[in-house]
Amino acid sequence: MHWSRWGDPDRSGPLAPAARELVDAFLGTRDTPALAEAEARLAPPLPAHLCATFAGVVGAEQVRVDDATRLRHTRGKSTPDLLLLRSGDAGDAPGAVVRPADHDQVQAVVDVCVREHVALVPFGGGTSVVGGLVADRDGFAGVIALDLARLDRLVEVDPLSGTAVLEAGLRAPEAEALLAEHGLSLGHHPQSFEYATIGGFAATRSSGQASAGYGRFDEMVLGLTAATPRGRLDLDTAPATAAGPDLRQWLLGSEGAFGVITSVRVTVHPLPVAVLDEAWRLPSFAAGLDAVREVARSGLAPAVLRLSDETETALNLADPASVGAQSDGGCLLLTGYEGTADGLAVRREATTALLREAGAEALGPGPGAAWRRGRYDGPYLRDSLLDVGVLVETLETAALWSRLPAVYAAARASLGEHLDPGLVLAHVSHVYDNGASLYFTVAAGQGEDPLGRWRQAKTAVTDAILEAGGTLTHHHAVGRDHKPWLEREVGPVGLAMLRAVKAELDPTGVLNPGVLV
């Protein structure tokens, strides 16, 4: 991963000419390059005696204090994170990167952190976009990033039950490759797929692009193991139980604040033998919402349902390579089917009937193929825009179907007001019987203080979303960025519950301090 951009350094590059032309026309461009890596100013490394203590647990070669490694474990990949790094500010760098080999070593590192009062940031793919990888430093003897990359085993496959136990440090492509050897697949494909890890998916309640078919990650998890300052937590009995509140759901979304998730038992599926992407044009976003609601409720939805609003459709954002090209208007809807040939046919028939009834016009296979090709490329486009003076960021929410239009309107209005002139694009990509997510992309000029500009807009739009009945976040977690609003989401009693569990499991507060609660 590039130190101050998304993804593979070899794949980063300038904006395509058509996109640059478009941005020039709407927002204007100017060169705003990042500083060189050598100019980054890092927090100091961990004191040697603490490094030696961690080395006693994981081995000296697995405690890294070099700047290059620490810089690549500094913050996540939100636009504010990137803006800070581009300006050379790496003040949140961990003092060391510690790389345990297995659950027991994770537990031992946690125990050392408690004993030495060292703050611990669990680090998977480093793809947080909500400030989930920045720890409080005050009062701690140091901060380490606990890199889980070596927990990369497929521990167990149970084909009869359709489950597998995966270690937390497995990146999604690695997990899929290991499962594919058994003819199985997880089907979890968020935009961060190429870098994000199994443990991160669990700790943040991730949701993938095929969530209509495979569910959210928190729905896939049947069991989990975590290392906490109170010891090992194992939850793994049955697909469903009434043995008290569902403690798995207490760890999912806990963002490393309650413990370090080291493995999960997840639902897996036979590798799809058939995949089919189709595209439709709906006359308007409102008509599109009606259509996807009916499809979601039919019980026969495709694996992928992705509806762009008019602006996103006009800008071709569903295919980052085509931004700036001509569009035919209306709203683009992508339907992606995966599974057996028979299962696919049943769903396709039912979905097609509902879409035709809703006035959808078939667009052929082109847009679906383009989307599948570019489905992980959005963040590269963001970097290219950050290079030319454009502030670009995403945010997301979810709401009941009845509240969705108001949430959409409120968020658009707020973003439009605070980032003017700017472009606000949105799509729905996660649907439920009772509601759906809304994912916004916004672009505006960076101005003199892009970070301040964004923070002001983010504060206003978050207030607006909550006021209109949306949730604080549908699949990006709380981190530090959403924390000021958590009490509004769950109320003072809910917050007290979270704090009580935090105090019980992590009484000295060394686990990801400052994140979540």
Next chain:
Amino acid sequence: MHWSRWGDPDRSGPLAPAARELVDAFLGTRDTPALAEAEARLAPPLPAHLCATFAGVVGAEQVRVDDATRLRHTRGKSTPDLLLLRSGDAGDAPGAVVRPADHDQVQAVVDVCVREHVALVPFGGGTSVVGGLVADRDGFAGVIALDLARLDRLVEVDPLSGTAVLEAGLRAPEAEALLAEHGLSLGHHPQSFEYATIGGFAATRSSGQASAGYGRFDEMVLGLTAATPRGRLDLDTAPATAAGPDLRQWLLGSEGAFGVITSVRVTVHPLPVAVLDEAWRLPSFAAGLDAVREVARSGLAPAVLRLSDETETALNLADPASVGAQSDGGCLLLTGYEGTADGLAVRREATTALLREAGAEALGPGPGAAWRRGRYDGPYLRDSLLDVGVLVETLETAALWSRLPAVYAAARASLGEHLDPGLVLAHVSHVYDNGASLYFTVAAGQGEDPLGRWRQAKTAVTDAILEAGGTLTHHHAVGRDHKPWLEREVGPVGLAMLRAVKAELDPTGVLNPGVLV
């Protein structure tokens, strides 16, 4: 509800001749009548000054201390509960039954309980089978049953989102009737349907007979409100969120120990316009498990999937009215479809193909119709058996598909060993992609000490189930009866988490003391 039997007193009666003949042949019968209601020995009523304090909150007419009312709020409907009542032991009677009108009155009653140190048992339908309605008394100024019957409103219907807000005291038939006025239905039909309440379903993680189609109750809940000693808890934003751990799942299954759930937002569906029950014979329970697993995984399962093992099939327990009649062997599988005509046809076609492939033989509509007619009647049969010297009880678990045969064998062996001579019957009635529930019914002679006999068998079979990889309970909750095994299910760290939330929300421990944690 009858004071010492299940259900409507007018519907209780003696065992049908065919069933009596069968029981006589296997176990022998003798008269073991219950004592008369007047002979029941109740704990004393609540002191007058405390009654006056509660009357100040809910009105004097809503604080009941008469024996008849208190007796009908004593314990639940497990066989041990009934055996105690039949012998006249009503020592667990609440000192008063307090009937609040709404959430605010519930909160005020909770506050009085904290101030006066009175134990509070939330009481819905009184159908607990795990000792969930028996509070510790030591050290408390008294015990009240908080009867939620007056919280019986349909608060909100959101047809566009397919949700409704229901108050906790609504019995299932009342809830269905109110929803039916809007053309909607919940689809939650446990055997306790005729008496159990919405709040009880949420507090115990109930699962209904059509769970394959409508899901478990904990899956239906999108939002909830609870009254806790720390104040009101409101969780109701979106169908799905990543704003921290899912706090709704902390209250679901909390059995009144964290707070009193006063309303829930649930998923609702259009009233089914088509219902079709079919029956199949599978050659063996093992073949049946293979078949229902494939159906469950197809994504096109019927709403009801119920597979009886060989013994249950031979005894016709799926239709309590036919127990003792001739059976044709094999294993009975019921498939019940509900929904639109088109949706039903799609699922029926897919399911039928899978069942035929698995060697299932169609049995026509008779058995399905009989099952639907008698689906809530099992508990009446139990009372008739208790009258003639037979000890009869049920228990249930769930496990991954790969562990299910071992769990089934272990439970049968343990029950057979401890209740010899006896009959052990089982069925699967809740299926998941990754596993299923197992529901056992056991009958044996009562002997001299039926309660002691059952407790010994229950202890042994619970140990056996957990040892084989089953969960402590799939849909009956923990109560007092399962509490000794909870640490084995969730581990010491899991138990510490539950205790931390209990201590935070209910620091003086007045909420259902002795239940869950």
